[in-house]
Amino acid sequence: MAVPPGQGAPKTHLAxxxxxxxxxxxxxxSGDAPTDRASDGEHHPPGNKTHKKAFPVLDLKYEHVxxxxxxxxxxxxxxxxxxxxxxxxxxxxxVPESCLLIVVGLLVGGFMKAIGEKAPxxxxxxxxxxxxxxxxxxxxxxxxxxxxTENLGTILVFAVVGTLWNAFFMGGVMYGICxxxxxxxxxxxxxSCLLFGSIVSAVDPVxxxxxxxxxxxxxxxxxLVFGESLLNDAVTVVLYHLFKEFxxxxxxxxxDAFLGVxxxxxxxxxxxxxxxxxxxxxxxxxxxxxxxxVIEPLFVFLYSFMAYLxxxxxxxxxxxxxxSCGVMxxxxxxxxxxxxxxxxIKYFLKMWSNISETLIFIFLGVSTVAGKHHWNWAFVGGTLxxxxxxxVMGVVxxxxxxxxxxxxxxxxxxxxxxxxxxxxxxxxxxxGFLLPKQKKNTMFLTAIITVIYFTVFxxxxxxxxxxxxxxxxxxxxxKRSINEEIHTQFLDNLLTGIEDVCxxxxxxxxKDKLSRFNKTYVKKWLIAGDRSSxxxxxxxxxxxxxKQAIMLVESGSSAxxxxxxxxxxxxxxxxxxxxxxxxxxxxxxxIRKILRANLQRTRQRLRSYSRHDLLMDPFEDHLSEIxxxxxxxxxxxxxxxxxxxPANQEETPPVRRVRFESDRQDYTSRDRSSRDCGDDHxxxxxxxxxxxMNLLDESSLPRPPQRKRQGPRPDPERRFNPRExxxxxxxxxxKQLRRLSDPGPN
Amino acid sequence: xELQPERAALPADQTGTDHVRREERAPREKxxxxxxxxxxxxxxxxxxxxxxxxxxxxxxxxxxxxxxxKKQIIDAFFDKRNQRRGEAGSVxxxxxxxxxxxxxxxxxxxxxxTPEEKEAMRMExxxxxxxxxxxxxxxxxxxxxxxxxxxxLLSKSGDMGQEAAKAxxxxxxxxxxxxxxxxxEPDEFYEGITFEHFVQILKGLEMESxxxxxxLDVDTTTMRCGKMKS
Numbered sequence: 001m002a003v004p005p006g007q008g009a010p011k012t013h014l015a016x017x018x019x020x021x022x023x024x025x026x027x028x029x030s031g032d033a034p035t036d037r038a039s040d041g042e043h044h045p046p047g048n049k050t051h052k053k054a055f056p057v058l059d060l061k062y063e064h065v066x067x068x069x070x071x072x073x074x075x076x077x078x079x080x081x082x083x084x085x086x087x088x089x090x091x092x093x094x095v096p097e098s099c100l101l102i103v104v105g106l107l108v109g110g111f112m113k114a115i116g117e118k119a120p121x122x123x124x125x126x127x128x129x130x131x132x133x134x135x136x137x138x139x140x141x142x143x144x145x146x147x148x149t150e151n152l153g154t155i156l157v158f159a160v161v162g163t164l165w166n167a168f169f170m171g172g173v174m175y176g177i178c179x180x181x182x183x184x185x186x187x188x189x190x191x192s193c194l195l196f197g198s199i200v201s202a203v204d205p206v207x208x209x210x211x212x213x214x215x216x217x218x219x220x221x222x223x224l225v226f227g228e229s230l231l232n233d234a235v236t237v238v239l240y241h242l243f244k245e246f247x248x249x250x251x252x253x254x255x256d257a258f259l260g261v262x263x264x265x266x267x268x269x270x271x272x273x274x275x276x277x278x279x280x281x282x283x284x285x286x287x288x289x290x291x292x293x294v295i296e297p298l299f300v301f302l303y304s305f306m307a308y309l310x311x312x313x314x315x316x317x318x319x320x321x322x323x324s325c326g327v328m329x330x331x332x333x334x335x336x337x338x339x340x341x342x343x344x345i346k347y348f349l350k351m352w353s354n355i356s357e358t359l360i361f362i363f364l365g366v367s368t369v370a371g372k373h374h375w376n377w378a379f380v381g382g383t384l385x386x387x388x389x390x391x392v393m394g395v396v397x398x399x400x401x402x403x404x405x406x407x408x409x410x411x412x413x414x415x416x417x418x419x420x421x422x423x424x425x426x427x428x429x430x431x432g433f434l435l436p437k438q439k440k441n442t443m444f445l446t447a448i449i450t451v452i453y454f455t456v457f458x459x460x461x462x463x464x465x466x467x468x469x470x471x472x473x474x475x476x477x478x479k480r481s482i483n484e485e486i487h488t489q490f491l492d493n494l495l496t497g498i499e500d501v502c503x504x505x506x507x508x509x510x511k512d513k514l515s516r517f518n519k520t521y522v523k524k525w526l527i528a529g530d531r532s533s534x535x536x537x538x539x540x541x542x543x544x545x546x547k548q549a550i551m552l553v554e555s556g557s558s559a560x561x562x563x564x565x566x567x568x569x570x571x572x573x574x575x576x577x578x579x580x581x582x583x584x585x586x587x588x589x590x591i592r593k594i595l596r597a598n599l600q601r602t603r604q605r606l607r608s609y610s611r612h613d614l615l616m617d618p619f620e621d622h623l624s625e626i627x628x629x630x631x632x633x634x635x636x637x638x639x640x641x642x643x644x645x646p647a648n649q650e651e652t653p654p655v656r657r658v659r660f661e662s663d664r665q666d667y668t669s670r671d672r673s674s675r676d677c678g679d680d681h682x683x684x685x686x687x688x689x690x691x692x693m694n695l696l697d698e699s700s701l702p703r704p705p706q707r708k709r710q711g712p713r714p715d716p717e718r719r720f721n722p723r724e725x726x727x728x729x730x731x732x733x734x735k736q737l738r739r740l741s742d743p744g745p746n
Numbered sequence: 747x748e749l750q751p752e753r754a755a756l757p758a759d760q761t762g763t764d765h766v767r768r769e770e771r772a773p774r775e776k777x778x779x780x781x782x783x784x785x786x787x788x789x790x791x792x793x794x795x796x797x798x799x800x801x802x803x804x805x806x807x808x809x810x811x812x813x814x815x816k817k818q819i820i821d822a823f824f825d826k827r828n829q830r831r832g833e834a835g836s837v838x839x840x841x842x843x844x845x846x847x848x849x850x851x852x853x854x855x856x857x858x859x860t861p862e863e864k865e866a867m868r869m870e871x872x873x874x875x876x877x878x879x880x881x882x883x884x885x886x887x888x889x890x891x892x893x894x895x896x897x898x899l900l901s902k903s904g905d906m907g908q909e910a911a912k913a914x915x916x917x918x919x920x921x922x923x924x925x926x927x928x929x930x931e932p933d934e935f936y937e938g939i940t941f942e943h944f945v946q947i948l949k950g951l952e953m954e955s956x957x958x959x960x961x962l963d964v965d966t967t968t969m970r971c972g973k974m975k976s
Contacts, residue, residue: 407960509809537896544917
């Protein structure tokens with residue numbers, strides 16, 4: 001933070017001293033370090049300052065912790081604000097969070113100015129090196145690949161050509177305004193205007209993310225605007241540096257322009273290359289982490305951050321590097337790491353990007369108040385109007401050309417959303433801030449801030465009602481079903497085949513080639529073990545089964561079980577001999593006893609593993625538990641019809657809730673279904689985390705198939721395991737091991 | 747001037763020439779003459795300059811060798827149900843009109859396509875997919891047929907694929923049944939996926955936007971790529 005040390009110290013100390021006094025009084029024994037007092041002269045320790053050197057009970061040592069203290073205070077403030085917004089119900093549904101955060105920043109900035117304190121400013125090092133990367137990494141790591149690659153051409157056209165158009169149009173028009181504008185503006189030359197245009201024309205990923213997250217529009221539009229905001233970084237970097245250099249020199253030659261074009265390719269392709277290298281390194285490293293699971297997330301974060309920094313060293317596009325690193329790494333890393341690491345990565349990325357975004361908007365507000373401004377009506381007004389005009393013209397013009405090449409054309413509604421969603425944000429501000437301190441640059445900064453505020457506030461607030469009004473297609477909320485996945489794959493193959501029949505080497509043909517290359521060569525290098533040859537459909541299916549299993553266990557009530565079971569779809573011939581519409585209560589009791597006995601045995605066996613020791617993660621290494629879990633889930637599905645149908649004479653589904661330790665007492669030993677048996681035991685066990693309880697629970701049935709065959713009810717087990725043989729089961733379960741409780745972002 | 751491929755009601759043995767007749771489909775869903783010419787060239791290449799192609803001709807395409815559902819694709823060309831005449835069964839040879847008819851299932855919607863037309867296109871594409879799965883032409887996809895579909899999809903993935911295929915197909919079938927007939931009694935039996943259920947389960951995929959081959963989309967009247975224009 002750019003707070004100059006010592007300047008505002010007295011006032012800060014007075015406020016902090018009061019706080020600290022309270023704290024220190026409570027912990028009065030910690031009177032250590034009496035000797036080295038802070039060197040600040042205005043220090044008033046509550047201890048005594050006599051020559052006798054009495055032992056100071058309380059001491060004040062603020063300078064020592066100043067920087068981390070203030071940073072933490074700021075972050076805490078930001079997060080408390082975020083928390084607070086949700087208590088104001090109506091506001092949070094109308095106003096997007098980014099606006100509220102900027103307002104908070106304005107207020108804080110105003111407050112700090114009022115008390116004479118110098119506020120921290122959003123300087124470029126802080127922004128570009130610490131605040132921006134988490135957001136971009138989060139976006140890049142979870143980028144939906146399929147829509148991105150399907151629309152890559154469109155996105156690139158918008159990002160490159162669109163931004164170029166915006167920059168030059170804005171620059172040109174502003175120059176015109178400056179010429180007409182009068183004496184004040186007359187000193188602004190063309191190159192400065194072009195520089196200004198290049199800064200203000202780039203769509204900002206942070207702002208787009210912040211606003212579009214809340215409106216849930218359909219995937220196509222989201223990826224178009226968002227992809228554009230990511231990929232235009234290369235253009236912005238090149239134009240910015242180009243014009244900055246030349247603005248000082250004062251003139252541009254054709255050779256320079258040509259060099260600029262070359263620079264663009266170097267910047268973008270170089271950035272992508274750097275990111276890809278780090279991504280492959282990260283994937284390769286993750287192949288060997290099976291024994292040190294705890295540090296797996298760190299590899300992902302650090303390789304990505306290094307990719308960003310390495311690109312920045314060479315003035316390549318850091319954003320593109322980060323995106324390509326995340327995209328490259330993800331499929332292989334996810335196949336290698338444990339599910340816990342996966343969850344960690346997901347939540348850490350979300351957490352960091354959230355904090356960053358919050359801080360960026362708050363600082364934007366604070367910097368507005370704290371910074372110097374130079375308002376010029378003509379310039380600022382012109383900028384605002386021209387931004388909108390050039391964006392609309394650019395989008396409409398480009399769409400006309402793009403639609404000739406697209407299969408699914410962009411409608412007028414789509415074009416409107418794309419144009420309206422072109423928000424500017426903190427990147428533009430930081431770039432403007434970096435300009436040397438001249439009068440015209442202050443004017444530029446003011447104009448940039450105005451544009452940012454306008455887009456974030458006005459466009460951000462109105463886009464949601466507009467989306468409703470225009471009935472733009474929203475994101476489909478339903479989860480992916482196995483049928484959709486099957487047919488997506490089927491379609492891929494079908495379309496590739498048709499293209500082959502046509503003799504046309506199209507889109508699908510190359511995609512197919514790439515995926516085959518990936519399967520035969522790349523996966524073998526980057527994925528550990530036999531996971532490397534697992535087809536995508538099977539991975540998807542396994543993930544889905546996991547999710548359903550978790551859902552079943554966590555929801556707890558039989559109402560959530562699918563109403564149909566396997567017997568409904570098996571051919572009648574098989575099911576005839578096995579349908580037992582009713583079983584006697586006695587038999588049911590027998591079954592339950594057997595299940596319970598087995599559960600107990602398993603539980604005792606499992607308890608020997610230490611649950612604190614991540615290195616020896618029982619869920620990762622122990623095959624049979626997962627096998628049992630899987631079988632249990634299937635059995636639940638089938639048993640539900642048999643056991644709960646007669647048992648439901650009470651007409652009350654068993655009431656389940658998230659199991660906490662306190663629930664143990666509530667539970668009675670009255671059996672309702674086999675699953676409750678299991679839960680019963682889970683609860684009576686020692687306090688384990690809810691997650692591991694779920695897992696232990698599911699993995700509870702040892703040897704149910706064999707048992708059941710001897711048991712009184714012959715039918716269910718014949719449908720238990722479609723798979724015969726132990727080997728395939730083990731293979732299967734070994735794969736399932738890797739994705740246990742957490743469903744993941746998809 | 748754009749000409750349309752021949753109407754489905756014409757007898758099958760009319761050999762394909764460049765002279766095609768007007769068709770009763772929605773006037774906007776045209777395959778342009780340029781595209782017809784290109785497809786014609788390809789047809790002749792495949793058939794060895796004859797009037798008809800057989801299965802063997804399609805099987806000889808080298809690029810198809812790696813495709814797990816190669817057989818289904820080839821069968822689809824020779825499936826009479828895809829000729830939109832309400833017939834069933836399969837043929838051994840198809841001529842150019844029939845080839846075009848199958849290809850026309852993959853044309854994309856344009857900017858001028860109305861929502862009703864889009865819906866019709868989607869139904870047509872889904873019907874094509876359905877016919878590919880329903881190999882015995884009884885109007886439903888039974889569990890055995892669905893299992894076959896998934897097995898074929900995973901056929902190039904080695905042994906691992908086969909065991910899981912059955913489970914996946916079972917789960918998928920269960921899902922279709924649960925979605926469409928949510929309250930079945932334990933002893934009721936779900937015969938198979940009907941076309942309506944099929945449409946329902948694939949509602950989210952937006953077939954009219956996805957099941958398209960780009961080749962048919964090239965708007966050649968505005969591009970100059972050295973080809974002859976009418």
